[in-house]
Amino acid sequence: MRELLSSAADELARAGCPSPRVDAEWLLAQVLGVTRTDLHANGDKALEPREERRFRELVARRARREPLAYVLGEWGFRRLTLQVDPRVLVPRPETEALVERCLELISELAEPRVLDVGVGSGAIALALADEHPGAFVVATDNSEGALAVAAENRMRAGLDERVELVEGELFAGQQGPFDLIVSNPPYVEADELDGLEPEVARYEPRAALVSTGVTEAIIGDARGRLAPGGALALETADGRSGAVAELLGRLGYEEVSIGQDLAGRERIVDGRAPR
Ligand SMILES: C[S@@+](CC[C@H](N)C(=O)[O-])C[C@H]1O[C@@H](n2cnc3c(N)ncnc32)[C@H](O)[C@@H]1O
Numbered sequence: 001m002r003e004l005l006s007s008a009a010d011e012l013a014r015a016g017c018p019s020p021r022v023d024a025e026w027l028l029a030q031v032l033g034v035t036r037t038d039l040h041a042n043g044d045k046a047l048e049p050r051e052e053r054r055f056r057e058l059v060a061r062r063a064r065r066e067p068l069a070y071v072l073g074e075w076g077f078r079r080l081t082l083q084v085d086p087r088v089l090v091p092r093p094e095t096e097a098l099v100e101r102c103l104e105l106i107s108e109l110a111e112p113r114v115l116d117v118g119v120g121s122g123a124i125a126l127a128l129a130d131e132h133p134g135a136f137v138v139a140t141d142n143s144e145g146a147l148a149v150a151a152e153n154r155m156r157a158g159l160d161e162r163v164e165l166v167e168g169e170l171f172a173g174q175q176g177p178f179d180l181i182v183s184n185p186p187y188v189e190a191d192e193l194d195g196l197e198p199e200v201a202r203y204e205p206r207a208a209l210v211s212t213g214v215t216e217a218i219i220g221d222a223r224g225r226l227a228p229g230g231a232l233a234l235e236t237a238d239g240r241s242g243a244v245a246e247l248l249g250r251l252g253y254e255e256v257s258i259g260q261d262l263a264g265r266e267r268i269v270d271g272r273a274p275r
Contacts, residue, residue: 001028001039001042001043001044001045001046001047002043002044004028004047004052004055005021005024005025005028005039008020008024008027008028008055008056008059009021009023009024011059011063012024012059012062012063014063015062015063015064015065016065016198017062017063017065022036023062023068024059025039026068026072027055027058027059027062027068027071027072028055030058030072031051031054031055031058032047032051058071065197065198065199065202065203066199066203067090067199067200067203067204069084069090070084070085070086070090070203073085075090075091077091077095077096077121077123077127078096078099078123078127078130078131079127079130079131080123080126080127080130080153080157081156082121082122082123082126082153083121083149083152083153083156084121084149085149086203086204086205087143087145087146087148087149087205088120088121088145088146088149088150088205088208089120089121089204089205089208089209090121090204091120091121091123093261093262094235094261094262094263094265094267094268095123095124095184095235096127096262097259097260097261097262097267097268098124098182098184098233098235098259098267098268099123099124099127099128099131101233101259101268101270102114102124102128102180102182102231102233103128103131103132105180105231105233105270105272106128106132106135106179106180106231109134109179110134111134111135111136112132112134112135112136112179112180113135113136113138113176113177113178113179113180113227114128114135114136114137114138114178114179114180114181114182115137115138115139115140115171115174115176115178115180115181115182115225116128116137116138116139116140116182116183117139117140117170117171117181117182117183117185117214117218118140118141118183118184118185118186118208118214119139119140119141119146119147119150119165120141120146120149120150120184120208121146121149121150121153122139122149122150122151122153122154122157122163122165123184124139124182124184125137125139125150125163126150126153126154126157126159126163128182129157129159129162129163130157130159135162136162136163136164137162137163137164138163138164138166138174138178139163139164139165139166140165140166140167140168140170140171140172140174141165141167142167142168142169142170142172142207143205143207143208144167145205146205146208147165147167150165151165170214170217170218170221171221171225174225175224175225176224176225176226176227176230177225177226177227177230178225178226178227178230179226179227179229179230179231180230180231180232180233181218181222181225181226181230181231181232181233182232182233182234183214183215183218183233183234183235184234184235185211185214185215185218185234185235186207186208186209186210186211186212186214187211187214187215187235187236187237187240188209188210188211188237189210189211189237190210190211193206193209193210211237215234215236215240215244216247218232218234219232219234219244219247219248219251220251223251223252223253223273226273227273228273228274228275229272229273229274229275230272230273231270231271231272231273232248232253232270232271232272232273233268233269233270234268234269234270235267235268236266236267236268236269237267238265238266238267241258241266241267241268241269242258242266244269245257245258245269245271248269248271249271252273252274253271253272253273254271254272254273254274255271255272256269256270256271257269257270257271
């Protein structure tokens, strides 16, 4: 096992993967059905030929810079393990910070009604329903593939009763009123996409990444769907949060604030409709 791991880590390093050793450990742990910690306790173990073949297949996929999350087929987000594949964006740590902020914004409500625009894998919608036991979440997406993944994750999380998935553009006809509207919209500029790491540029869905004015469209139309005092919370591109906050202020949102991701970058903007 030790030798296999170190030759896999070398292969991934040559391919330019930023965390080759850890990635190799994740892949081997999945093949063996154990945790990464267990691997360290069993370094001398020999693998079955079938296990070794499977491991080499997964390493080869990762060496082509396929995101680790797609190769594993699942990814942790907040308290949930979500199924992920190329139909959905890989849920990010900054979005976990957005969920944290949303939970603060609805903390005083026993049964908040929430709308998540662009549900993807279900990350935000499912984490909010999971961590606020009284929340009811409607979540939209215009991608049939993404909604299929979100539905699978909703079932696995046991949240069928409190998360409704709706196919359609933006608000998909949902009028509210909602106590919280949240979105992690596509916000990469089209000409920046090719400059991003291969995992993102080559594998993640373009419609989930490239900005087509979704942020502005949501801001423009959210107010009429918010209850008095209801909150709008958005993830933004690095460097865009100031402009988004200013726009919210101009549109009459109150208590506008900018929040940071785990790396200290300003990536979350929220505000409340007047009470
Ligand atoms: C950046 S991903 C976010 C996915 C998930 N909420 C997350 O945070 O991991 C954006 C999602 O919005 C969806 N989307 C993009 N444009 C849309 C539109 N005009 N109407 C509805 N959904 C849209 C994409 O299909 C994608 O699933």
